[in-house]
Every structure is written in C-alpha cells, then in structure tokens.
Amino acid sequence: MTVRPLLEITDLSVTYWGRSLLGLRGKPFFAVKGANLAIRAGETLGLVGESGSGKSSIANTVLGLVPASSGSIRFGDHDLVAMKTRYPSEVRNQIQAVFQDPYSSLNPSMTVEGIVTEPLRVHTNMNKAERRERAIELLKLVSLQEEHLSRHPHQFSGGQRQRIAIASALALRPKLIVLDEPVSALDVSTQNQIINLLYERRDALGIAYLLIAHDLALVHHISDRIAVMYLGHIVEEGPSDRVYKNPAHPYTKALLDAVPLLDPDRQRARRESRKLQPALDTQRVADVGCPYKNRCPMAMPRCQTDMPPEYPVAGGGVANCFLLAPEVEGHHATKPSREKRIP
Amino acid sequence: MTVENAESAGAVGKPWRISASNVLVGVAVSILALLVFLAVFADVIAPYDPLRQNLINALQGPSARHWLGTDDLGRDVLSRLIYGCRIAVIAATEATAIAVALGVPIGLFIGYRGGWWDWVVMRIVEAIVSIPGIMVAIVIIAILGPGLHRAMIALGILFSTSFLRLARGVVLAEREEIYVRSARVIGASDSRILFRHIFPNIAPPLIVQVTLTVGAVLLSEAGLSFIGLGVQPPQASWGTMLNTAAAFMQLNWFLSIPPGIAIILTVLSVNLLGDVLRDSIGRGIAATAPEGRTATFEPSRSAASPAARPETRENEVLRVEGLEVMVGSDPGLPIITDLSFSIAQGETLGLVGESGSGKTMTGLAILGLMGAGLRITRGSIVLDGIDLRCLASAEIEKLRGDEVAMVFQDPTTSLNPAFTVGSQIAEVLRAKQGLSQRQAWDRAVALIERVGIPQPGARAKAYPHELSGGMAQRIAIARALSCNPSLLIADEPTTALDVTVQQEILDLFRDLQDEFGMAILFITHDLAVAADICDRISVMYAGEMVEMAGVDTLFHDPKHPYTAGLLSAMPHASDRNPPLPTIRGNVPRPGAWPAGCRFSNRCDFAVATCKQPVALTSGERMVRCLRADQLDLRPGT
Structure with missing residues (x-):
C-alpha cells in the first residue's frame, strides 16, 4: 500500500457550461462532483454507473479531451489538470484509449497499417520499415495477420475492428489504457474474445486499465477494483469481489439487483420480492444531501440535508452512505457481510 | 477469422x-x-x-x-x-x-x-x-x-x-x-x-x-x-x-x-x-434500386415444403410456418430460411440471437415492413387465423396497430419529435378506432397512466425529448397497446435503457400482458433478459432457428451447441477467472453460411456428417443438431 498509485484522482469536478443565445455562458451542468479514484500500475479499475452518471466525463478528463473544473489528476509525476488538456508527448504516449463504437473509432479512409502506426508516427522517429515491423508485431498481439495491414476498416467485423483499435492503443507501450465501453457494441460471442484479449495483454505488458462500462457482471470479471457512480458522484469504491458480492451502498445493491440473471427460477424469486417493495419517487435530481436520497428505500432525515462523506466498508473500500456511519452501527448495511465472514 | x-x-x-x-x-x-x-x-x-x-x-x-x-x-x-x-x-x-x-x-x-x-x-x-x-x-x-x-x-x-x-x-x-x-x-x-x-x-x-x-x-x-x-x-x-x-x-x-x-x-x-x-x-447513393416501399409477397412455392411444424397451441395468435426471406433480385440471397414458430394468447416467445441472425427481420416480415429489395419467398404467416401473405398491402396496413403492434429499441427516435406524446397516442386511436378528438385524448391520458407515468395529464402534453429514455419507452408501449392488439412485437425494447430502468420496463410488459392478454414476440440479444420475460425461447443463428424450448428447459438443459455456447459466454454465468468462455470466430453473414449446419465451422462438437443439411425436430422442443441426443450440454457439466 505504500506504493504510489499510477493514477490518482482527487476531488475532481467536471462542469459543462451551456451556451446562451449570444455565445455567453449559460447554465452549468455538473457532470462530475468531487470524485476520488486511484489506479495502481497494472491494475484494472472498473467504473460503472447508468447513463449520465459522469463515468465518461471522468474518462475524457483523464484523456485530456475535456478540461477539469477543479481537483487534481496525478499521473506518475505529472499533474494532468495543470496541463489543461495540452499533454506533452511523454504523458500522451503513456495514456491511450479504446472507445465503444468500433464502426466510427477507426478512420474509414486509412488502412490498418496507417491506423496502427499513427501513434508511432506522432511520438517516435521510427522509419517506415521499423513502423511496419512494429505494426505486424502489434497485429499478432491481437490475433490478426500481416495480410490485414493494407485493408481498410470497412472490410472487418466489429470484433476485428476492436482488435485493430486495441493494437493501435498498444503501439506506444502505454502504462494506462482507458477503455470506454469497449465491448458493449459487440455480439455476445465476440465480447468475451475481446475481454480475454484485453486481459492477456494486461498481464503480459503490465498495463493499467480504467474500464468504463454499464455491465456490472462484466466489470466484475476483469476489474481489481470497482467504483460506482451516480449523478456525478462516486458513491462506492472497493475491491471487485467485495463490491459485487457485498455491496454497501443502496444504489450499488439496486444496480446489482436489476441485472437480469441467466436463471429463470432466481429471476422469478427476485420478481416476487420486488413486488413487496414500496414504489419509489422517480424524481432523480438531488441538489442538496445525498444524490440518491429520492430513490433510496433506506433514506433517513439526515440524507435530505447532508452529503454523506466516505465511510470505510468492511472488506475494503469506501462508500458514501450514512448507513455506514459509526453512530448507526448495529443496524447498518454491511452487517450481513460481517456475519458471513465468521466461519 | x-x-x-x-x-x-x-x-x-x-x-x-x-x-x-x-x-x-x-x-x-x-x-x-x-x-x-x-x-x-x-x-x-x-x-x-x-x-x-x-x-x-x-x-x-x-x-x-x-x-x-x-x-x-x-x-x-x-x-x-x-x-x-x-x-x-x-x-x-x-x-x-x-x-x-x-x-x-x-x-x-x-x-x-x-x-x-x-x-x-x-x-x-x-x-x-x-x-x-x-x-x-x-x-x-x-x-x-x-x-x-x-x-x-x-x-x-x-x-x-x-x-x-x-x-x-x-x-x-x-x-x-x-x-x-x-x-x-x-x-x-x-x-x-x-x-x-x-x-x-x-x-x-x-x-x-x-x-x-x-x-x-x-x-x-x-x-x-x-x-x-x-x-x-x-x-x-x-x-x-x-x-x-x-x-x-x-x-x-x-x-x-x-x-x-x-x-x-x-x-x-x-x-x-x-x-x-x-x-x-458518394456514400451509398443510389446503391439499390427501390422497388416499392413495402415488401412484396410472392405466392408460396409449396412443393418443397419444410418438414418441421410447430405444434398447434391453444388460443394460438400467431403461426409462422416455413418462412423464407430473400434479399435482392431472383434468385436472391436468403436472409431467413425454414423458420417456424407459434405464439398463444398471453404467451411471450423470445427470439434470441446475435446480429445477423435474422431475428429483427422476422419481426418486420410479420408486419410486412421489410423494406425495399426484400421479399418472402416461402412459408406462411397466420395471424388470428388469417394468412397475411394472402392479404393486399392495404389490408395488412389495417391490421398494423389494430391486431399487431410494435415497440422498437430506441424510444427517442421511434416517437415523432414534432408532436406531443399524448397526441401521438390519440392519433392512433382516432385513425384506428374512430374516436373523437376528446375521447382519443382522454383514452391516451388513461393509457399513459396505465404504463406507470405519474401526472399523466401533464406528461401527455410533453414532447418526446422532454422525457427520459425509460419514460419515452413507456409512451411507446402505451401507443402500441392503444388499440389492444392481439400480438405485440417488441424489438430489443430495453437494450438502450439502463439496467434499473430495464427492470421496470420488463415488469411493465409482464403486468400489461396479465391485463390485456396479448401475445408478445420479444426480440433480444440478451439471454438474461429473455430468461426474465419469456415463457418460451427460440434461438436463431444465421437466418434459421437452431433451438426452441420452454424457458426453464432451455436454460437448464440446452440441446444445441450454439445455445450452450451463448449461455456460457454470458458474463453472469462464469466466475471471476479469465479466460472467459468464447465461441470462436464470428457470426457468418448471409451468403457466407457454411453448407449443412451453419454453426458447424464454429462448433466444438462438429463431425463430418454436419456438412449435410440438418432438419429441425418437431414438437414442443425443437433442435437443429444431428448430435442433439448424444451431447450433454447442461451448464456446469
């Protein structure tokens, strides 16, 4: 634990400003509010949440595509927020990305060779022959062949395109790859091929991943740690197994309970238990207090006014929920998980 | 590859x-x-x-x-x-x-x-x-x-x-x-x-x-x-x-x-x-010459009728037999072949498959909305005892909305952005049921309330972009159900939604089915969603049905290697130990289907005889695999 994380995000906020008619600043939209995250070298952090939760904003801020409005992002010895999206070459070549849609993430007018070697052209002095050699090497890393070099993206299937995108991201031997929904546009049978490939490459090359996804089960598979976002806030963070099996925050629980199961019997049982729960206010926006208070079945008076701070969770990690506060010990959410751990 | x-x-x-x-x-x-x-x-x-x-x-x-x-x-x-x-x-x-x-x-x-x-x-x-x-x-x-x-x-x-x-x-x-x-x-x-x-x-x-x-x-x-x-x-x-x-x-x-x-x-x-x-x-300008807005129905060439027939069900609403859909001019490229299934009143049949399996096309074929260049070349589609292939396109149009309705994947694009959601539902009621403006509006508000939207009177006056994805999908469902159809086709209705919203919409489908008693053809790529909502599931691969069974049977005892492969590939099924199970290769495109069993080139159990055409077994449990009886594909074995 004494090793400094590779990426450390502290109290990060991202705000988008709407534009009024005359091009002046309009209403602000707080996409991320006070987020804390850390990724160690070679580790995978899964960032999950529903659409609009701010997970892509965090990814884009780390990538320098969107400026942070406050807070800090430390990467190695560099302060990324201070660079204001203009990263110098030694930072750029260490942070790469793979995006969701393989149909628009590859330039249709470039060949595979052009796409895969583009990072080398920007950041290295390699000549054409050296670049080509590296490109062949990279294609082999993602199970494609040399003959694919001269083809254009439209000649490949979605899974193959995503392999090309991964090859390009690996070209500079980065320390961190941001994976923004890397498989959600792919077919079920292809998804796992790509996940396995990412996993293999991570172990072989010691790369850290920041994995953005909405599928908790999938994130659980390949992440070491999971962070859960709701309305711009990170509400829970911790080791993957702990978050997946013993969620501490009511929102994480709701998210997990909503994932359909492959077992019709368990599905049926869950449906029955859902019927017993009271209907909740569907109003989602919360300006003061806990962001989840309006949908939370366990909301307390305190949640209406105060923003819950980070409380440590048994089994590792933190969650922003007053149920974990020491004073309500005795009837809080993590108790069952403690009982479970008694052999 | x-x-x-x-x-x-x-x-x-x-x-x-x-x-x-x-x-x-x-x-x-x-x-x-x-x-x-x-x-x-x-x-x-x-x-x-x-x-x-x-x-x-x-x-x-x-x-x-x-x-x-x-x-x-x-x-x-x-x-x-x-x-x-x-x-x-x-x-x-x-x-x-x-x-x-x-x-x-x-x-x-x-x-x-x-x-x-x-x-x-x-x-x-x-x-x-x-x-x-x-x-x-x-x-x-x-x-x-x-x-x-x-x-x-x-x-x-x-x-x-x-x-x-x-x-x-x-x-x-x-x-x-x-x-x-x-x-x-x-x-x-x-x-x-x-x-x-x-x-x-x-x-x-x-x-x-x-x-x-x-x-x-x-x-x-x-x-x-x-x-x-x-x-x-x-x-x-x-x-x-x-x-x-x-x-x-x-x-x-x-x-x-x-x-x-x-x-x-x-x-x-x-x-x-x-x-x-x-x-x-230019990108795809004038690539295909459109022959007309709707698909043409050709008289059945019944001679080489396929063998498998779905069993007759009580209160049958829809019966599809030996359906074949081709794209392009004669002879054309097959998109769907030998597809048969039936759905009874109050029943939900899941049509599950990956992209390119033909599941969406099946839904559109039933509605007669396949688009230019596509045509049904074989088989029959019988809805409430009427063979849709014998009807003129005007008569099919009359059935649409009345007897069969559809809910699409993306609610924000399937609703017209220029009109309030209430007026879009009211319009269907006025056109199909001849209600007056006042009656139609009141009924629309009642429907909006029925699909679980609070303050229905106010929300009916909202435009689609003012609603969240889940709310918009509820509106789309309300519109589909406005004329009380006997068959509802839902094409990936929850795929664009967040999981918590998906759960609410699935619960809504189930509630509405209990109340209205319509049959649902539920098209999805997500087996877990199908496990939640469907009574029976038909698995499609490369334009044909490879397996059909009741939901419990299918998940506990899959008979086709593709079904078993899909089940094990779902992230929910396996533990946190990569590598995750995969099915090697890709889904072949129409025209590149292997001879015989179309899954044979990706199947771990393929033998030499799999190169010959495989027929679907008949009855309650249908499988298209020569080795179905020899293999034990139950999960965990």
Whole structure:
C-alpha cells in the first residue's frame, strides 16, 4: 500500500457550461462532483454507473479531451489538470484509449497499417520499415495477420475492428489504457474474445486499465477494483469481489439487483420480492444531501440535508452512505457481510 | 477469422457500373482530353497564326481554306478557337486552384476551431454569396484591373466560398467522429488531425466540387471576356470571340457558333464527369434500386415444403410456418430460411440471437415492413387465423396497430419529435378506432397512466425529448397497446435503457400482458433478459432457428451447441477467472453460411456428417443438431 498509485484522482469536478443565445455562458451542468479514484500500475479499475452518471466525463478528463473544473489528476509525476488538456508527448504516449463504437473509432479512409502506426508516427522517429515491423508485431498481439495491414476498416467485423483499435492503443507501450465501453457494441460471442484479449495483454505488458462500462457482471470479471457512480458522484469504491458480492451502498445493491440473471427460477424469486417493495419517487435530481436520497428505500432525515462523506466498508473500500456511519452501527448495511465472514 | 466481403451488401457503390453512363463518361473524358491536347499543342495544330489579320478576307463563312471562316479582321476562326482552348485551360486551372487553395484550408480551420473564427468568416462568406457572383467578380476586377489573370484571381476568390463551405461542413460532421477523438488521444496535433485524419474524408466531395467549379469558371471567363473584363483583345479566347460575334451578328451570324459550341460541350462534359464522380464516390447513393416501399409477397412455392411444424397451441395468435426471406433480385440471397414458430394468447416467445441472425427481420416480415429489395419467398404467416401473405398491402396496413403492434429499441427516435406524446397516442386511436378528438385524448391520458407515468395529464402534453429514455419507452408501449392488439412485437425494447430502468420496463410488459392478454414476440440479444420475460425461447443463428424450448428447459438443459455456447459466454454465468468462455470466430453473414449446419465451422462438437443439411425436430422442443441426443450440454457439466 505504500506504493504510489499510477493514477490518482482527487476531488475532481467536471462542469459543462451551456451556451446562451449570444455565445455567453449559460447554465452549468455538473457532470462530475468531487470524485476520488486511484489506479495502481497494472491494475484494472472498473467504473460503472447508468447513463449520465459522469463515468465518461471522468474518462475524457483523464484523456485530456475535456478540461477539469477543479481537483487534481496525478499521473506518475505529472499533474494532468495543470496541463489543461495540452499533454506533452511523454504523458500522451503513456495514456491511450479504446472507445465503444468500433464502426466510427477507426478512420474509414486509412488502412490498418496507417491506423496502427499513427501513434508511432506522432511520438517516435521510427522509419517506415521499423513502423511496419512494429505494426505486424502489434497485429499478432491481437490475433490478426500481416495480410490485414493494407485493408481498410470497412472490410472487418466489429470484433476485428476492436482488435485493430486495441493494437493501435498498444503501439506506444502505454502504462494506462482507458477503455470506454469497449465491448458493449459487440455480439455476445465476440465480447468475451475481446475481454480475454484485453486481459492477456494486461498481464503480459503490465498495463493499467480504467474500464468504463454499464455491465456490472462484466466489470466484475476483469476489474481489481470497482467504483460506482451516480449523478456525478462516486458513491462506492472497493475491491471487485467485495463490491459485487457485498455491496454497501443502496444504489450499488439496486444496480446489482436489476441485472437480469441467466436463471429463470432466481429471476422469478427476485420478481416476487420486488413486488413487496414500496414504489419509489422517480424524481432523480438531488441538489442538496445525498444524490440518491429520492430513490433510496433506506433514506433517513439526515440524507435530505447532508452529503454523506466516505465511510470505510468492511472488506475494503469506501462508500458514501450514512448507513455506514459509526453512530448507526448495529443496524447498518454491511452487517450481513460481517456475519458471513465468521466461519 | 475470415475477412468479410463488404461488396455483397451493395453499400459501396462501384464506379463505372452502368454501361449507358459508361458511354457518356467516355465521350466527356475524350472531349476534355481533346481540349487539353489542343491547348498544349495549339502552336503545332492551328493552321494559322490567330492574330494574323487579313482584312480582305474578313467576315467570310466556312471554306476549304478557313474551315470555320474568318472574323471581322480576317483572322482564322478555327485557329482562334484552338488558341482559345489554351485560355480556357489556363483560366479553369488558375481560378479553380485559387479557389481550392483559399477555400479548403480556411474551411477546414474554421470548421475545426469553431467559435469566433467560424462566426466572423461565415458572415463574410454569406455576404459574398448573397450578391450575384458575376457582380462580385466585377467589383474585384474593378479593384485589380482587367486582364485574364486578374479576372481569374477574382473568380478564384468568388468560387473559394463554395469550397470553404464544403470543407467546413465536412469537418463539422467528421469532428464528432470517434476516430478524431482517438487521434487526439494519440496526441496528434490539430494540423495533423485536420490534414491527415479529416482531409482524406473530404476528398470525394472535393473532387466533385472541383469539376463543377471548372465548368462554372469556363462560363464566367467567357462572360467576363465577353464584357471586356477578362482576356483583352487581340488575344483569342472563347469569350472575346463571342464578343466579336455579337458585334457582327448581322453581317455573319456563323461567328458565334464555334465558340458557343466549344463552351457548351466543355461545360457539359465537365459537369457530366462531376455527376458521375459524385454518384460513384458518394456514400451509398443510389446503391439499390427501390422497388416499392413495402415488401412484396410472392405466392408460396409449396412443393418443397419444410418438414418441421410447430405444434398447434391453444388460443394460438400467431403461426409462422416455413418462412423464407430473400434479399435482392431472383434468385436472391436468403436472409431467413425454414423458420417456424407459434405464439398463444398471453404467451411471450423470445427470439434470441446475435446480429445477423435474422431475428429483427422476422419481426418486420410479420408486419410486412421489410423494406425495399426484400421479399418472402416461402412459408406462411397466420395471424388470428388469417394468412397475411394472402392479404393486399392495404389490408395488412389495417391490421398494423389494430391486431399487431410494435415497440422498437430506441424510444427517442421511434416517437415523432414534432408532436406531443399524448397526441401521438390519440392519433392512433382516432385513425384506428374512430374516436373523437376528446375521447382519443382522454383514452391516451388513461393509457399513459396505465404504463406507470405519474401526472399523466401533464406528461401527455410533453414532447418526446422532454422525457427520459425509460419514460419515452413507456409512451411507446402505451401507443402500441392503444388499440389492444392481439400480438405485440417488441424489438430489443430495453437494450438502450439502463439496467434499473430495464427492470421496470420488463415488469411493465409482464403486468400489461396479465391485463390485456396479448401475445408478445420479444426480440433480444440478451439471454438474461429473455430468461426474465419469456415463457418460451427460440434461438436463431444465421437466418434459421437452431433451438426452441420452454424457458426453464432451455436454460437448464440446452440441446444445441450454439445455445450452450451463448449461455456460457454470458458474463453472469462464469466466475471471476479469465479466460472467459468464447465461441470462436464470428457470426457468418448471409451468403457466407457454411453448407449443412451453419454453426458447424464454429462448433466444438462438429463431425463430418454436419456438412449435410440438418432438419429441425418437431414438437414442443425443437433442435437443429444431428448430435442433439448424444451431447450433454447442461451448464456446469
């Protein structure tokens, strides 16, 4: 634990400003509010949440595509927020990305060779022959062949395109790859091929991943740690197994309970238990207090006014929920998980 | 791991496909080649010096010595016409080059930067474009002074506005593409992103714009020379020749013919070439000739009827038997083959498969909404005892909404953004059930309340964009159920939604089915969603059904290796220990299906006999696998 994380995000906020008619600043939209995250070298952090939760904003801020409005992002010895999206070459070549849609993430007018070697052209002095050699090497890393070099993206299937995108991201031997929904546009049978490939490459090359996804089960598979976002806030963070099996925050629980199961019997049982729960206010926006208070079945008076701070969770990690506060010990959410751990 | 053939789909238009246009293009190209040839070798080809005067032979008609006659100063018209080619080529090249060199970089820059730069430049451009072009050119010439090169600079500046707007428009669209974002993540500089990444995608429309500009420049040059602002006498250009011809119209009308025809032919050739280039490079323009809006039903060729028949169910609502759908003209490419299933009242049948399996097409085929180029070539679709294939398209239209309704994947695009959601539901009720405006609205509000939307009266007046995805999907469901259909087709209705919302929508479907008793055909790629909502599940692969069973049976005891593969590939099924189970290879596209069992090339259990066609077993539990009885594919074994 004494090793400094590779990426450390502290109290990060991202705000988008709407534009009024005359091009002046309009209403602000707080996409991320006070987020804390850390990724160690070679580790995978899964960032999950529903659409609009701010997970892509965090990814884009780390990538320098969107400026942070406050807070800090430390990467190695560099302060990324201070660079204001203009990263110098030694930072750029260490942070790469793979995006969701393989149909628009590859330039249709470039060949595979052009796409895969583009990072080398920007950041290295390699000549054409050296670049080509590296490109062949990279294609082999993602199970494609040399003959694919001269083809254009439209000649490949979605899974193959995503392999090309991964090859390009690996070209500079980065320390961190941001994976923004890397498989959600792919077919079920292809998804796992790509996940396995990412996993293999991570172990072989010691790369850290920041994995953005909405599928908790999938994130659980390949992440070491999971962070859960709701309305711009990170509400829970911790080791993957702990978050997946013993969620501490009511929102994480709701998210997990909503994932359909492959077992019709368990599905049926869950449906029955859902019927017993009271209907909740569907109003989602919360300006003061806990962001989840309006949908939370366990909301307390305190949640209406105060923003819950980070409380440590048994089994590792933190969650922003007053149920974990020491004073309500005795009837809080993590108790069952403690009982479970008694052999 | 084979690379697919992109050509089969016909999405990419191939150049030089149609022979009639081939001929025209040939003619156009030869005319332009001749023009350039004459311009380059004018000194050698022209029979006379174009400036040599011979006043005795002035204003003569065509003769053996002067094929096209002579002008007012006795100069040979043919020679002047040939030398005019040189001016035409110089003029076109110069003005077009200036226009491109000026317009494209500025357009790229302001499109990429946006903000104030864009605002200022675009207002200037709009000011220029709002004045007739030739007037702008005249003003610029008034500043620069007359002469060919100055006139061409003027035209270049004038025509640069169209290149500027073209480049800006393309950049504005491409800038949002993810590949540009990828380039920024790589660390490519702005100029590199502009010229290396975005610029190649501008090339096709740019080429077309160049050809159109060349034509326009030729006309403008002739016009400017005609009024004395371009090429100055005694130099020969088509414009000055026309000028002369106009002055001596009464004495020798023939003078106007040669330059006139030269201008017309050249401009026509250039524009024709531009049109053809646009059609061939343009993204998928006129790729398939549409034969009509709805799919055509062909009479059944029942002779080779397929063997498998779904068992007859009580209160059967829909029965599909031996359905075959083809794309393209005779014989066409099969998309769906030998598909049979039935759904009873109050039952939910899941149609599960990956992209390219034909599940969405099945839904559209039932609705008769397959689109151009697709047709049902075999089989029957019986809804409430009526064979839809025997109905005229107007009769099917009547059934749509009344008897069968559909809910699509993306609620924000399936609802019309221009109307309030309440009026969209009310419209269906008025058209299909003949309710009055008042009645229809009240019923719409009641329906909106029924699908679980609070404050239905107020929400009915909302526009689709004012609602969240989950709310919009509830509205779409309310609209689909407005006429109480006996069959509801739901095509990936929860795929675009967040998981917590997905759960609510699935619960809603179940509640509504309990109340209205409609049959649901639930199309999804997500087996877990199917496990939640469906009574029975049909698994599709490469255009055919490979397995059908009750939901519990299918999940606990899959019989087809593809079903078992899908089940184990779902992330929910396995533990946190990579590698995750996979199915090797990709789903084959239509036309690339293996002979025999279409899954055989990806199947771990394939044997030699799998190369022969495999029939679907009949009855409650249908499987299309030769080895179904030998294999134990139960999860966890």
